[in-house]
Structure formats: structure tokens, C-alpha cells
Amino acid sequence: xxxxxxxxxxxxxxxxxxxxxxxxxxxxxxxxxxxxxxxxxxxxxxxxxxxxxxxxxxxxxxxxxxxxxxxxxxxxxxxxxxxxxxxxxxxxxxxxxxxxxxxx
Amino acid sequence: xxxxxxxxxxxxxxxxxxxxxxxxxxxxxxxxxxxxxxxxxxxxxxxxxxxxxxxxxxxxxxxxxxxxxxxxxxxxxxxxxxxxxxxxxxxxxxxxxxxxxxxxxxxxxxxxxxxxxxxxxxxxxxxxxxxxxxxxxxxxxxxxxxxxxxxxxxxxxxxxxxxxxxxxxxxxxxxxxxxxxxxxxxxxxxxxxxxxxxxxxxxxxxxxxxxxxxxxxxxxxxxxxxxxxxxxxxxxxxxxxxxxxxxxxxxxxxxxxxxxxxxxxxxxxxxxxxxxxxxxxxxxxxxx
Numbered sequence: 001x002x003x004x005x006x007x008x009x010x011x012x013x014x015x016x017x018x019x020x021x022x023x024x025x026x027x028x029x030x031x032x033x034x035x036x037x038x039x040x041x042x043x044x045x046x047x048x049x050x051x052x053x054x055x056x057x058x059x060x061x062x063x064x065x066x067x068x069x070x071x072x073x074x075x076x077x078x079x080x081x082x083x084x085x086x087x088x089x090x091x092x093x094x095x096x097x098x099x100x101x102x103x104x
Numbered sequence: 105x106x107x108x109x110x111x112x113x114x115x116x117x118x119x120x121x122x123x124x125x126x127x128x129x130x131x132x133x134x135x136x137x138x139x140x141x142x143x144x145x146x147x148x149x150x151x152x153x154x155x156x157x158x159x160x161x162x163x164x165x166x167x168x169x170x171x172x173x174x175x176x177x178x179x180x181x182x183x184x185x186x187x188x189x190x191x192x193x194x195x196x197x198x199x200x201x202x203x204x205x206x207x208x209x210x211x212x213x214x215x216x217x218x219x220x221x222x223x224x225x226x227x228x229x230x231x232x233x234x235x236x237x238x239x240x241x242x243x244x245x246x247x248x249x250x251x252x253x254x255x256x257x258x259x260x261x262x263x264x265x266x267x268x269x270x271x272x273x274x275x276x277x278x279x280x281x282x283x284x285x286x287x288x289x290x291x292x293x294x295x296x297x298x299x300x301x302x303x304x305x306x307x308x309x310x311x312x313x314x315x316x317x318x319x320x321x322x323x324x325x326x327x328x329x330x331x332x333x334x335x336x337x338x339x340x341x342x343x344x345x346x347x348x349x350x351x352x353x354x355x356x357x358x359x360x361x362x363x364x365x366x367x368x369x370x371x372x373x374x375x376x377x378x379x380x381x382x383x384x385x386x387x388x389x390x391x392x
Contacts, residue, residue, distance in 0.1 A: 029238035030198055031332075034189040041192065058241050070317065071229040071239050088229035092190040092333040092351065 002036070002043050002052040007060050010053070015081035017051040021100060024055050024064055024074045031090040032073040039075070042096045050100060077103050107205040108134045110381050111197055113185050114212030115141050117367045118358025120169050121374030122210045122381075123178050129382045134206065136199060137213075139182040141166045145367070154368050165367070188331040190351050207388070208353045208381040211331070212374060215339055215359040216324045221251070222296040224320060231304040232297060234329065236260040236319050240267055246316035247272070249306045251294050255279060257321040261287055264319070272313055274306065327360060337362075347377040355381055 148162030
């Protein structure tokens with residue numbers, strides 16, 4: 001499951017998780033809408049290993065700036081709050097899954 | 105939403121032959137591309153190696169193709185496809201504002217002339233963007249540049265000018281752009297994009313322009329950009345003898361798969377791509 005979060009939960013949950021993937025997106029961005037179900041599927045595939053979150057860049061501009069998100073959709077992978085890797089743009093499910101696994 | 109068996113993108117010999125073959129095999133198709141058939145085809149002066157037509161002009165051949173489509177009742181949907189998303193068990197095609205769904209896709213868009221600008225791909229997502237609508241909120245209040253390859257992109261620049269105090273517009277086409285006042289039109293040829301210290305630099309033959317972000321907007325997009333995740337070799341899509349690409353259910357044919365750029369080769373590949381798509385659909389039906 002991918003949980004939509006705001007700044008508060010980002011700090012208290014996403015940054016505290018052993019491994020987290022945060023999907024930075026915007027409601028008006030076509031590729032973001034297409035990537036959402038793909039990320040959802042990967043989150044099911046990796047249940048129990050990685051926590052998945054979704055952040056709307058219009059609602060959280062400071063977070064987007066802090067993580068240097070300059071183009072959406074942008075997936076950010078973190079381990080215990082530390083930035084690990086970034087994946088920009090739409091990618092098919094196998095590519096997203098292998099990106100997550102290679103950074104675990 | 106209605107889901108097609110096969111979405112065919114491109115109306116050159118490869119796409120048209122794929123459409124004809126798929127319809128003969130009773131598949132539900134949508135054929136997307138320019139309605140005036142391949143503009144490139146109509147431009148060919150004389151073709152001498154298309155079997156059955158010893159000396160035919162591109163225009164005549166296009167006319168014969170049109171007659172073939174009409175006789176089979178195949179219509180063309182004149183929409184430009186800007187992206188193809190591999191969703192797993194189907195594909196979603198962004199055609200204008202609309203989303204089209206298909207179980208398989210045949211790419212027959214021809215070869216895209218023109219390479220990316222030096223430095224463009226390196227800075228993608230880090231100062232270079234291909235989608236003004238998507239990334240506008242991230243550049244609010246900043247100075248941005250638009251490198252535009254056709255007049256159709258002027259509306260994107262106008263949209264950016266509503267949220268950015270200054271927009272530098274580099275038209276890479278002939279003609280006088282019609283744009284709002286706070287868009288500065290710079291009629292200089294862009295030669296490279298650089299990212300020296302976190303900011304972007306647009307380099308032209310004359311000088312360097314520092315900005316926060318650059319939007320590169322093109323009429324025709326490279327195959328790897330059109331289909332995110334697709335394996336390519338330069339301007340071409342990597343395929344095997346069955347015209348299968350690296351993405352299951354997506355096939356490519358014609359000039360987009362590589363040289364020789366010949367009409368008869370394109371048509372032959374269109375035939376293979378359609379038959380491969382048909383067997384892919386049949387296999388999937390059996391395994392369900």
C-alpha cells in the first residue's frame with residue numbers, strides 16, 4: 001500500500017522507516033497518475049520490506065525543495081531517513097522493482 | 105473504457121501494413137498518426153523497388169495505400185501520441201488530453217531526425233524538463249528557459265509566463281512567435297545546455313544565458329522518451345526478428361527499427377509486427 005502523507009508524517013514515519021520509497025507527484029501531471037498504480041503494485045510485491053509513501057509537491061513545496069525534486073514524478077528512496085537514490089519519470093513495474101531492490 | 109487489441113502508432117508503410125494485417129486477423133485496432141499518410145512518403149520523387157510498381161511516385165503510392173485502407177474500412181485517428189506507458193497487462197497511450205488503452209502496441213513512427221542537445225540528457229530531472237505542465241509548480245517564481253522546436257510549444261511558454269517572472273524563449277524554428285510580454289524571445293540557435301553549479305546555462309552561438317530550469321519541447325520525441333523503459337540503440341528501437349521490443353506486448357517496425365530506410369522493408373516489418381501481436385494476444389488468451 002502507498003500512503004499519502006504530509007510534512008508531519010514525512011518526518012515522523014518516512015524518515016524513521018528502515019527503508020522507504022517516497023513518490024513525489026502532482027495532481028496535474030499525467031505521468032504521475034500513470035506511475036501511481038505501478039508504485040502501488042511494487043509496494044504489494046515488497047510488502048514488509050519497504051514502506052511506500054506519496055507526497056503531493058504542491059502541498060509540500062519545502063519537502064520537494066529539500067529533496068531536490070525538480071521534475072515529477074520522482075521517487076526518492078531513503079534508509080532510516082538517509083537519502084539513498086532517486087528515480088525520475090515513469091518506468092514500468094519491473095524497472096521500478098529492480099531499482100528498489102538494488103538499493104535495499 | 106474501451107480497450108483495443110492493438111494500437112498502431114504511425115501512418116507510413118509500416119503502420120499501414122500492420123493495420124491491414126491486424127484487421128484481416130479480426131483484431132480491434134486503432135491507427136494513430138497524421139491523416140495525410142506519411143508526409144515523408146508523399147515527398148519521395150520516384151520509387152523503383154516497390155514490388156508491383158516499377159516506377160511510382162511517393163504521392164501515387166500514398167494514394168494506393170489510401171485506397172487499400174478505404175476498401176477495408178480502416179480509419180485513421182489523427183491524434184499525436186505523446187507517451188506510451190507500459191502498465192503491466194496493457195498499455196496506456198497519452199493522445200492529446202485523452203488516454204487510450206490497448207493490450208498491445210505497434211510503434212511505426214519512423215525515425216526521429218535530430219539528436220538531443222549536448223548536456224540535455226545528463227541534466228534531465230536536474231534542471232532539464234520535457235513537460236511544462238508537470239513541472240511548472242517546481243519552478244514557480246523562477247527564471248526559466250524554453251527551447252522550442254515548433255510553434256505548437258508557444259502555448260506552453262505562455263502558460264509558464266503566468267507563474268514565472270521571466271521566461272526566455274529560444275525558437276528553434278522559422279517564423280515569429282506570438283507570446284505574452286514577459287516572455288523574452290531570443291532568436292539564437294541553442295548549441296548546448298550546461299549545469300555548472302546547480303543552475304542551468306543555455307549556451308547559444310552568441311552567448312550564455314543563466315536560468316533556473318530549461319524546458320526542451322520537441323514535436324517528435326525519441327522512442328525511449330515516447331515509451332519510458334523501452335530499450336533503444338541510438339535513435340532506433342531494439343527488436344528481434346519477430347519485431348518484439350524489450351517490453352512484452354510492444355512491437356516496432358519500419359524506419360524506427362533501423363536501416364535500410366526502404367518502403368518495402370517497412371511494409372514487410374509491419375506485416376511481421378502485426379502477426380507477432382496477434383500471436384501474443386492469442387497466447388495470452390489461452391493462458392487466462
